[in-house]
Amino acid sequence: MSDFAHERHKPPTPLDRPRELVVACAPVRSNVNLSRIVRAAGCCGVRRVICCGTAKVIGAIARDSLTPDNPAGLAVEVHRTLAPPLARLKADGYQLVGLEQAAGSQSLYTFAFERKTVLVIGNERLGLDEDVLRLVHHVVEIPVYGLPYAHNVATAAAMALYEYCRQYPNG
């Protein structure tokens, strides 16, 4: 016998307070990527995902992250463009943190998130528009060491969600 036993339905970690992390996605090329981000956000206890344009969450990928049974109460809002809701969140005291490979960025390894954060995720190819880059307080990026030299957008988002949760393990 090993010391470990697979537990398929282990209970989740309780949060001491609701997550004050919002995920905001620029218009993405792939609703598969968006849906993967929604599933990861659901698992992280995120309550609000903002997306744009023709975004549509695919249930088979996002799983039951959007069910009304989710104690985190995750909701996905679709806006026409990203800048107006971001400007409102900024006025509400959120720190806006872009995630992309950019000049002027900081490494995700050493970036200290504020609790009230909006993680702003760019388009797979185009990253974040200038009007959004003007709004964000910081840009973080994930060091890459080998080809293809850029993470898939949902993979990068997962890493950033993980890092935020590591810094705020209980909300």
Add this chain to the structure above:
Amino acid sequence: MSDFAHERHKPPTPLDRPRELVVACAPVRSNVNLSRIVRAAGCCGVRRVICCGTAKVIGAIARDSLTPDNPAGLAVEVHRTLAPPLARLKADGYQLVGLEQAAGSQSLYTFAFERKTVLVIGNERLGLDEDVLRLVHHVVEIPVYGLPYAHNVATAAAMALYEYCRQYPNG
């Protein structure tokens, strides 16, 4: 103008030494998930991915992580079963770390990886087999806070790869 400018082809971070992280995947249900793991491993500078059974990497997803041009020199090996190559790596001094929701696991947030690590990734549904669980030194898991209460396997692998690279930012 913002302080940030998108850089689509930013140069990678150099490693001071080759990555001594190996990724080993149990037979996965989805070659899409496997290919996503290969792309993420490629970006992390991993040089060796071990997979099993009918595993097949999809080029459009893994991108050029497997090109001979990759300075990290990533290679994917397909084995019939996972235990024999894992046993050999263990004999070679690698620490074997399973990634799954399991009794007896440690949190990825606080787990200190050894440099010579094999990250062992379970099947989407079944996790890791008993013969593999008997071999691993540790099992780590990623806390989840909301539905669907389990990360996608490629998402979880991305988070663990990130955490390893955070601990060894230069190899």
